[in-house]
Amino acid sequence: MKIRIISSREEINSIRSNERAVHLAFRASNVDFLNLIQKAPRLQMVQVPTSYMKTMSNAIEVFLDMQGIELLQGDVWGHRKDLDEYFTIEDETIEEIKSLAASGTNMDDVTNRIQQKTRLNPDLIKFISKNKIIA
Incomplete structure (x- = not known):
């Protein structure tokens, strides 16, 4: 993205x-x-x-x-x-966000986990997880 x-x-x-x-x-x-x-x-x-x-x-x-x-x-x-x-935003990061969200992981946990690996802000992580962004 x-x-x-x-x-x-x-x-x-x-x-x-x-x-x-x-x-x-x-x-x-x-x-x-x-x-x-x-x-x-x-x-x-x-x-x-x-x-x-x-x-x-x-x-x-x-x-x-x-x-x-x-x-x-x-x-x-x-x-x-x-x-x-x-x-x-790397394709791997988008795929990880999508897979964590699809697996039913709490959105706060998804955000925390992704923020530890990248410097993406929480709003952007939530936007990626709920929209049809193609990696």
């Missing part, structure tokens, strides 16, 4: 229309979210840092929910945007 890292408003115009997951590494306004949705109509998930989540308007949260887009909080640890514009 690849998450497109967007680090400025200007980058919204350069994303592909088939992007499904993005991480906003800047404090996005409501207009930025609207532009993002117009540019990437297949979007399923937007991740923002926890500190930005606290200052977001409720209106954009409701709007994203109405569009069927999940809003997650978290960071992409250790990613260097100058080397790659995508943060990649």
Whole structure:
């Protein structure tokens, strides 16, 4: 699974229309979210840092929910945007999350186990476990 890292408003115009997951590494306004949705109509998930989540308007949260887009909080640890514009989650990690969730393991246990091996945040692990992400 690849998450497109967007680090400025200007980058919204350069994303592909088939992007499904993005991480906003800047404090996005409501207009930025609207532009993002117009540019990437297949979007399923937007991740923002926890500190930005606290200052977001409720209106954009409701709007994203109405569009069927999940809003997650978290960071992409250790990613260097100058080397790659995508943060990649390994197929093995996705398969492990899916198999643990399918086996009936408690979601908190799944999250704890995966976090010990990777630096993925809990919201992202839960998103992967409940959505049809193909590894």
